[in-house]
Amino acid sequence: MSESKIVKLHGMLANKEISCTELTQTYIDAIQKDNAALNAYVTVTPETALSAARTVDEKIAKGETIGLLEGIPMTLKDNISTDGIKTTCCSKILEDYVPIYDATVWNILKKQNAVLLGKTNMDEFAMGSSCETSCFGGAKNPHNTDHVAGGSSGGVASAVGGNIAVYGLGSDTGGSIRQPASFCGIVGLKPTYGAVSRYGLIAYASSFDQIGPITTSVEDAAAVFDAVSEYDEKDSTSQGRKEAPVTDTLKNDIKGMKIGIAKEYLDGVRDEVKEAIQKATDIYQSLGAEIVYFDLPALKYALPVYYILACAEASSNLGRYDGIRYGYKADNYFDVNDMIKKTRSNGFGDEVKKRILLGTYVLSSGYYDAYYKKAQNLRGTIVNAFKNAFTGCDVILAPTVPMTAFENGHAVSDPIETYLTDICTVPVNIAGLPGVSVPCGFDKKGLPIGMQLIGNTFGEAKILNAAWQYENAANMFKAADFGVKL
Amino acid sequence: MVSKEEIMKIAILSKLFVAEDEIDGLTADMDKIIAFADTINNASDEGTDFDNINNLSNVLREDEVVPSYDREKILANAKDSDDGCFLVKNIMK
Numbered sequence: 319m320s321e322s323k324i325v326k327l328h329g330m331l332a333n334k335e336i337s338c339t340e341l342t343q344t345y346i347d348a349i350q351k352d353n354a355a356l357n358a359y360v361t362v363t364p365e366t367a368l369s370a371a372r373t374v375d376e377k378i379a380k381g382e383t384i385g386l387l388e389g390i391p392m393t394l395k396d397n398i399s400t401d402g403i404k405t406t407c408c409s410k411i412l413e414d415y416v417p418i419y420d421a422t423v424w425n426i427l428k429k430q431n432a433v434l435l436g437k438t439n440m441d442e443f444a445m446g447s448s449c450e451t452s453c454f455g456g457a458k459n460p461h462n463t464d465h466v467a468g469g470s471s472g473g474v475a476s477a478v479g480g481n482i483a484v485y486g487l488g489s490d491t492g493g494s495i496r497q498p499a500s501f502c503g504i505v506g507l508k509p510t511y512g513a514v515s516r517y518g519l520i521a522y523a524s525s526f527d528q529i530g531p532i533t534t535s536v537e538d539a540a541a542v543f544d545a546v547s548e549y550d551e552k553d554s555t556s557q558g559r560k561e562a563p564v565t566d567t568l569k570n571d572i573k574g575m576k577i578g579i580a581k582e583y584l585d586g587v588r589d590e591v592k593e594a595i596q597k598a599t600d601i602y603q604s605l606g607a608e609i610v611y612f613d614l615p616a617l618k619y620a621l622p623v624y625y626i627l628a629c630a631e632a633s634s635n636l637g638r639y640d641g642i643r644y645g646y647k648a649d650n651y652f653d654v655n656d657m658i659k660k661t662r663s664n665g666f667g668d669e670v671k672k673r674i675l676l677g678t679y680v681l682s683s684g685y686y687d688a689y690y691k692k693a694q695n696l697r698g699t700i701v702n703a704f705k706n707a708f709t710g711c712d713v714i715l716a717p718t719v720p721m722t723a724f725e726n727g728h729a730v731s732d733p734i735e736t737y738l739t740d741i742c743t744v745p746v747n748i749a750g751l752p753g754v755s756v757p758c759g760f761d762k763k764g765l766p767i768g769m770q771l772i773g774n775t776f777g778e779a780k781i782l783n784a785a786w787q788y789e790n791a792a793n794m795f796k797a798a799d800f801g802v803k804l
Numbered sequence: 805m806v807s808k809e810e811i812m813k814i815a816i817l818s819k820l821f822v823a824e825d826e827i828d829g830l831t832a833d834m835d836k837i838i839a840f841a842d843t844i845n846n847a848s849d850e851g852t853d854f855d856n857i858n859n860l861s862n863v864l865r866e867d868e869v870v871p872s873y874d875r876e877k878i879l880a881n882a883k884d885s886d887d888g889c890f891l892v893k894n895i896m897k
Contacts, residue, residue, distance in 0.1 A: 418877045511857050525857055554863040622844045625837075633818065640819075642890050644881035654893050655819075663821040671820055672830075675811070676837055678818045692844055695851025702852055733833055734840050750857035775858055 320505075320795035322537035323484050323804060324390055331378065331389050338378070338389035342371040342433050345391040348801045349435060349482045356800065358457045358467070358476035358483075360396055361404050362436040367391065370433045377431075387545055388431045393483040395471050396437040397444060398529065399518035400424055403434075407520050408452035409442045411665030412645045421518025422550045423487055423529050430545065435483055439473025442667045443636065444494055444522045446470050447739050448729035451669040456726065460798035461503055461765055465723040468498030474532045475502040481801025485533045485542055489519055491526045492624055493719075493743025496755035499532050500718035500768025503757045503796060505785070506532045507539045510776050511750030512557035514543075515550035521635040523628035524555075526747040534795065536756060536786040540564045543778060560776040567779050572787045573606030575780075578711030580614035583742055587720040594759035594767045595717055601791050602715070607784075610711050616703035617745055619696045624744040625737060626680050626693040632670075633677025639665065672733065697748055704749045708774040713784050717742050718755040718768035742770065752778045756785045757794045766796075806835045 330336050346364045353359050374389035394400065397407045399417035406412045420428065428434075439457040441449050449472025450456035457472035459465040460480035467476035471488030474495075478486050479502030488495040490508035499506025507530045514529045521527060531542035544565050549558030579599065584592055599609050641647035641661030648660035666674070680689035707714065719739055729736045746753040751772055758769040769788075773781040789795070797803075811831050815822045822830060875888055884891035 415881060418873055418881075512860065551865070555857075555860055557858070557860075616849075619844050619847055619849075622841050626841050626844070637819075642882065642892055643878075647883040651893075654895050657893065659819050659821050662819055666820075671818075672833060672837065674818050674820065675814050675830075675834060676841065679806075679810075679814050679834075679838065680841065682814065682817060688845060689841060692847075692851065694854050696844055696847060696849065698852030698854030699849055701854065701857075734836055737840070 320535040320789055322535050322541070324386060324538045324541050326804060327390055327484060328386050331374070332384060334378065338371040338374040338433070339368060341389070342367050342391055344802055345435055345482060352480060352482055352800045355463055356458050356460060356476045356480045356482070357455055358438055358473045358480060359393070359436040360406065360408060360439050360454050360473065363403055363434055366403065367433045367435050370431050374431050385430050386541055387427065389433060390484050391433040391435050392427070393435050393438045393474060393477050393486040394424060395440050395474050395486065395488045397440060397489060397520040398424060398487060399520065400434070400437065403437065405437065405520065407443050408440050408454055409665065409667065409670065410453050410646055411639050411661070413453070415645050417518070419518065422515035422552060423546045424518065426546055426548060438477050438486060441470035441472070441669070443670050444470040444489060444491055445632070445669050445673050446729070447493070447497060447736055448724060449473065449498070450727070450729055451667055453667065458726070459502060459723045459765070460800050462763070465725055465765060466501065466729065468501035468723060470494035471532060472498045475499050475504060475506070478502070478532050478534060479504045479798050481797065481803070485531055485538055487529055487546070488532050489527055489529050490747065491522050491628060492747050493740045495530050495532060496718050496743050496753055496768070496770060497740070499755045501723035501766065503766030503798070504532060504534050505536055505539045505754065505756055506530065507543055507754045507778070507782070508746060508752060509543060509547060509778060510752045512555050513547045513559055513752070513776065513778065515548065515553040515556045517550055517552040523631035524635060525631060526628055536782055536789050537568060539754065540568050540782045561779055564779045564782050567783055568786045570783050572784055575607045575713070575784060576610050576711040577602050577607050577784065578610050578612055578707060578714045580612055580617065580707070580714065580716070582614045582617040583716035586741070587717050590761045591717045591720060591767050595715065595769055598715065598758050598769050598788060598792065601788060605787055605791055612707060612710060614703055614707060616700045620700060620745045620748055621737065621741050623693045623696045623700065624740070624748055625676065626689050627697065629673045629677035630681050630690055631677070633674045633681065636670070636674055700745060701749045704751060713777070713781050714772040716770045716772060718770040719743070722761045722765040722767055746772055751775060752781055754781050754785050756789055758792065759794055806831065806838050
């Protein structure tokens with residue numbers, strides 16, 4: 319099984335087997351050595367990291383007890399605001415933007431003396447499935463660097479999978495935590511909408527965006543989720559964690575748990591992935607869970623509904639980039655309107671522009687009812703379909719992605735083909751549900767396959783419990799040959 | 805089929821320039837994307853009214869003045885500022 323790195327390192331720090339400064343320096347050295355191959359980090363922050371490490375060492379020297387996440391080296395996706403540390407969204411338009419405040423998630427972790435190693439690569443404004451729309455070039459897959467790490471949180475997944483960060487926080491709008499976690503053979507949790515504060519997360523599509531952990535084990539994902547799921551008055555959609563800490567019930571027996579499978583999730587999924595899911599159901603049965611099959615026909619519309627609504631929200635959210643208050647500003651222009659247009663046209667990449675155009679199109683007069691309104695109504699249908707599904711099962715098991723990591727450069731060619739890779743991940747965001755991706759096998763080329771456990775609203779405890787039991791029984795985690803060996 | 809003219813119109817609304825040599829490729833891409841979005845109109849299902857996720861209601865607070873950020877820090881991210889303000893070209897003559 320994949321043991322908890324956080325628990326192990328916490329023990330080593332508390333027992334003075336290693337100092338936090340030594341541990342942090344080990345990770346900084348590993349980044350120096352391996353980041354050229356992985357392109358996971360876009361900003362490395364050794365001084366911030368070592369300063370936090372010294373604080374932890376002083377506490378330990380004084381005999382004070384330290385918290386579980388205290389002194390653990392980690393990373394943040396580069397759309398999570400960090401006071402005084404560049405936050406670029408991997409876009410030219412924010413290439414030199416330095417936030418003057420911390421995102422709530424970072425504020426929480428900073429107070430616990432988390433050691434921030436740096437900010438990690440992503441698709442520009444989180445728009446993409448391969449990390450290749452990043453203005454810094456894509457992050458690479460630690461299991462095979464000829465393949466992508468996935469997207470949009472590709473940098474976090476590459477860093478955590480490549481052992482140059484213990485854990486990281488990403489954001490998931492249509493699969494951006496789960497898909498790269500699946501591609502890199504690690505764990506990614508997209509929490510319930512509202513469970514984790516979005517304050518300070520640079521917005522893509524506000525009714526879908528959610529911050530969550532990317533880790534090498536389910537236990538680590540549970541620990542980080544418990545730490546960051548707090549009510550926050552600065553985010554009007556924040557609700558915090560509604561139940562007891564998920565760590566409390568993580569290792570509970572799952573005898574009698576009903577695991578649902580909807581055949582629509584398996585349509586068009588590659589055979590190797592289907593086989594891996596089939597093997598997972600066998601394991602669940604051997605653990606005493608009951609497999610129930612049902613239909614979820616509403617899923618058919620999930621992908622276009624997602625793209626219409628997410629792009630509509632993006633076209634509004636990205637209206638703020640005008641060159642006036644922050645970020646890139648065009649050099650030569652004749653009036654304000656010309657300046658704004660030139661700034662946006664030079665500052666945004668192609669994928670971002672396409673999504674702004676689609677969003678503007680579906681919201682424009684004459685098209686609003688046919689696209690935006692219709693998609694909102696179908697969103698209601700999908701929400702109800704999931705509600706109904708959870709009357710017959712506790713969690714839903716599905717593939718995370720219909721395939722494994724594509725080769726570098728492959729995703730850029732056809733826009734629709736790339737969008738189709740999100741087919742298994744977007745329904746969760748549409749319905750605001752929690753979903754966790756867990757490694758469940760390897761394809762013929764040795765690339766990881768991931769499976770997804772989906773829960774009802776605020777059902778993180780159940781999906782993580784089911785994920786932990788599977789991880790413990792199936793033992794599908796394999797460390798990539800990069801970074802720090804523990 | 806989406807036309808070049810429609811794309812140009814949407815680009816103006818989006819405050820984006822589309823260069824002459826990009827318009828054909830962009831129209832072709834946008835045509836595929838819009839055709840894909842159009843598939844929702846094949847749904848026999850009219851859908852259900854949906855106004856928000858997880859039944860959230862508006863969160864309001866008292867209209868109280870609270871400390872904000874330092875003006876100098878805010879302006880540090882702007883390319884041009886003057887006398888404590890963001891600097892832009894004249895909007896009106």
